[in-house]
Amino acid sequence: MANVSSQDLGYEPIGKLLIKQAVPASIGILVMSLNILVDTIFVGNWIGSTAIAAINVVLPVSFFIAALGMAIGVGGSSIISRALGANQNAKACKTFGNQITLTILFTIVFVIFGLLFVDTLVPAFGGKGVIFEPAKTYYTIVLYGVPVLALCMMGNTVIRAIGKPKFAMYAMMFPSVGNLLLDVLFINILDLGMAGAAWATTGSYILCFLFILWFFLSEHSELKINSKHLGLDLPIIKEIGALGFVTLSRQAIVSVTYLLMNNILFDLGGETSVTAYAIVGRMLMFALFPIYGITQGFLPIAGYNYGAEKYKRVKEVIYTAIRYAALLATVIFVFLMIFPETITKVFTQDAQVIKETPSAMRWVFAATPIIALQLIGAAYFQAVGKAIPALLLTLTRQGLFFIPLILILPKFYGELGVWIAFPISDVLSTIVTFFFLKREVKLKLETA
Template sequence: MKSTDKFGTAPLGKLLAEQAIPASVGILTMSIYAIVDTIYVGHFVGPEGIGAITVVLPITFLISSIGMAIGVGGSSVLSRALGNDKRKKAFKTFGNQVVMTLFLAVFFVILGAFFTDDIIHVFGGMGDIETPAIEYFTILLFGVPFLAWAMMSINVIRAEGYPRVAMYAMIVPAIINLILDPIFIIVFDMGIKGAAWATTISYIGSAAFTLRHFIYGKSALKISIENCKPSFPIIKEIASLGSVTLARQGVISVLAVVLNNSLYFYGGEQGLSVYGIINRVLMFANFPVLGITQGFVPIVGYNYGAKLKDRVQQIVKISIGWASGISVVLFIVLMTFAANISELFTSDLDLIKDTTPVIRTVFLATPLLAVSLIISAYFQAIGKAGPALFLALTKQGIFLIPLVLILPLYFGLNGIWMAFPIADVGAALVSFAYYKMIRTKYAKREELDLKQNPKVENLEPLEKLENE
């Protein structure tokens, strides 16, 4: 567990780079394999295949996000426990994460298997897209528990201080998928089913890699029966913080229902295919912010647990600055090469023509994404589920879903695309204003608190509120 000691002592810029670069590389690799997967489907299955993937992925990620939620929530508990040198609690937390992930993932997979057709219809799988969407979803369900385990484990591994191992856990499925896609789709001529099996096997590979880390690797968090016994206080804490991630993914899934059905209504199968490409580009465009956010969380959690408030405030500023700067570079690339990006995914001239201007519209506010994501992650890392949940839901819940419903009434299909940059701007403004309000409000109390009770001088402002 000594690998976490550097979180409280190492220079923050160097520390963030050590944590964020592997996370970013892992996310970038995953986004590249998702892009390549869509390219194969687009060229060898057709626009309907892209539409099918667009319908199915929000469903599978909703189920597998249970693992992500348990991983993120548990990692916050782990990081603060390690910062406080409470190792027994850290071990117990991991054991409870294992049980929660496997039980809930399998339960929801069984539920998904019984209601496959209904679920596909709700998420917009209609017309020519319905049959390939059902085929894709049915196969992908087999891999969802493995994906849930991998997503949980990656967050735990990062919280332990092994960002490179977490990076490899994301690279492994990407390599597997990149190898199997052309074999299954082209050589075996399996079409959309080939893409589904390639993805499912890649999920299994990632799960096996992370399991190896806990059994044979450097991890001190070994799986044991004693630590897996349910501890309801720990489960409650994990669930409280994990609910932020789960709620975010839940809202994203609600957005997918609204968005897919709106796209089908205003743009037909073509509208869904355009968004299938946009969604893949979104994964690529967001990778630096997501990587920095994931690298930022364990650093904040540890330093908050160790009551090193100055380091917490500094890492927030550094992270937002870095993520915003990189996002500006990606913004320029997207605006300049929108047409070339569209051509990567399909040879269908109509689809290329429709997708190019949409890329330029959807990504207009890309540099602002860093503000909302990092500030939301800050509150989650320090164990404040309420503010984290509110900010996590701001973009999709408060802005994007209503805008997707309202703007098309006046602007048609273009109104859906316009909703994205408006939501990004709104979420960034709300997050920044909320963070400044909290800091300002409790900073004013700091001087008075120190005079009345000098023991609180090393506490974060939000922690002082709990002690009042």
């Protein structure tokens, strides 16, 4: 798993390069997902199934604020990759400085807002009944650490953009392992309950931040933290904003989806259905880790070569990434169709949850083999700096299809309507992405 420099992104064979980028990204995502998965198992077995639902309620709020860091990171990293490809190192450094400033400013404002309206936001996101108190406890503590998480998310994408995928992987592994150790200490040994789970999570954010800070202060990074680059530059802010808005919109839609799903499922099936969704949601994060890894590995390669005007390589990495991701997605699909009951029992021994979750899991993952095209297609437009189509494709699945479906289908099919909305929206959004991507390849990449 050799490391990659930014210059190698324009010369190494695409298949080999994609593996070098995707494998560390996949391992990092796997470890992070395992952390979330094991964390959920610990919480479910040491605190109770209601605690799983409580954490799921809090996720949309913390995800959205952390997504500010991810949005600024992805938007700026697209600029950095293309700038390095065009030998514009000064622009890359200035962009990085602006990313740091923007991340700190935005996340602190949102954390203050989130703490002021805690009693309104928690119930709004599904923290009702017996779920409210544990959700409020978890939410309040985790929110303190979200600015640190946002800086971690931003920094991780930049590390990958400059061709250091192994360090990006390490940045995801350290806090994941730390979180599990802190879980054992705070929940099992000190018996701090939901507060212990929250402090373990917040502590893991700090570990990640310390590693990323070390990286950018070390000789391993082409980009350095420099006070002269922290001053905001309007053209760079606009470009970061246009591209970052794509990621932020995606995460905002995810948060809205969690809000709607938690409330709809609570009304249809109470705490049991919310817990079932929490378990399925964890599997969505965990099971698809190699697909997300390939997507993350694809971004800097496509961005660098597009900036260097090596369009043949851009076309090659699109097709290669889709093939690799589709193959892995099919393997994941088969596994989840066969073992949903076994997976559910790992999380909880609650008989009602075990009865309901496997069917939901099968429906949610029913269209998994085709999602590679949708993910890579949307990522391409973001990587090459085309904000409008990237935004449209990002919003297509959940904004255009999924949210309307979960509002309409339950009126006719009850809780089943919620679960079948997943594969229907996957199929429809993949069709739309195929049309946009095919048109882009033909008009831009092949013509050039």
